[in-house]
Amino acid sequence: MRLSKQIALILSGFFILMAWSSVWFEISAVGVYSEGIDREPTITTDYVIDNSQESFELSIENSTPLLLYWINRENISPNQTESSNQSSDKDTEESTSEQESCLGSCLELARNLFKLTIILMVISLSFSVIKPIRWIKISAVSTWIFGVLVILIAVPLAIAIDFGIFDIDDDNNQSTTGGFDTNAGETVGYDQFAHFDEDNNLDFSLRGIDFSYESIGFDLGLVNEEDRKNITEKAPIEGEKGYDSLIVFSGELNIGPGPLIDWWLLILPLLFVILFGNGEFFEEE
Secondary structure (H helix, E strand, C coil): CCHHHHHHHHHHHHHHHHHHHCCCEEEEEEEEEEECCCCCCEEEEEEEECCCCEEEEEEEECHHHHHHHHHHCCCCCCCCCCCHHHHHHHHHHHHHHHHHHCCCCHHHHHHHHHHHHHHHHHHHHHHHHHCCCHHHHHHHHHHHHHHHHHHHHHHHHHHHHHHCCCCCCCCCCCECCCCCCCCCCCCCEHHHEEEEEEEEEEEEECCEEEEEEEEEEEEHHHCCHHHHHHHHHCCCCCCCCCHHHEEEEEEEEEEEECHHHHHHHHHHHHHHHHHHCCCCCCCCC
């Protein structure tokens, strides 16, 4: 066994350990109530995610108007009297479906997947040094590539699902802010809005995943009960009764990789030293 391979194996183990223990992803999210609430309250959230936990800082600029909005609005449930039993059964089924879809947490599932990838990476690298035959070398390369896919695709998508960006069920209580107010203390389901519409856009860039969201609708919780039917049937225009219940929300979110990806990429040149140290790859040794 060549000394260079031994050193490369030791360094690879160190880089793998650093990748696992470093910051995985950093998330910055900014959501603004751009119309309907005085002084445009802004919700800013910064997440840091690693191999075991998520830490976040939340701040609300111009929070008083937003708190008053949550306090003054009436929490309603449209069509509750018509299908209370059906809604209850449906909500129970959808809640169960949501929990089963990722066994409670998609991010935790992604963590376990990356942990398994790391174990396979260590095993394949070790056997590539001890017994460098072709199928072991191929498995080492495949495992490293799979690790890149887990880091760049599986983990950020799991984060996005847990954050609320991707609706993995048909829950009628989905937030009207697309998940941006998840940690702000209150959420308002879109079933409490009339003429609700939302638009979102997802892009992949060198910065990670960029997500933008915008919603608009008339909050029936701000309208007198006798006027809700009229607003539901026809959207009021500016100057008409009920128009002041119009709420517009827009948000931007970025999920960017932390040092995790850097440590994983540093394994690549060491992988070449281990696999090509004797100038052979596809030949049996």
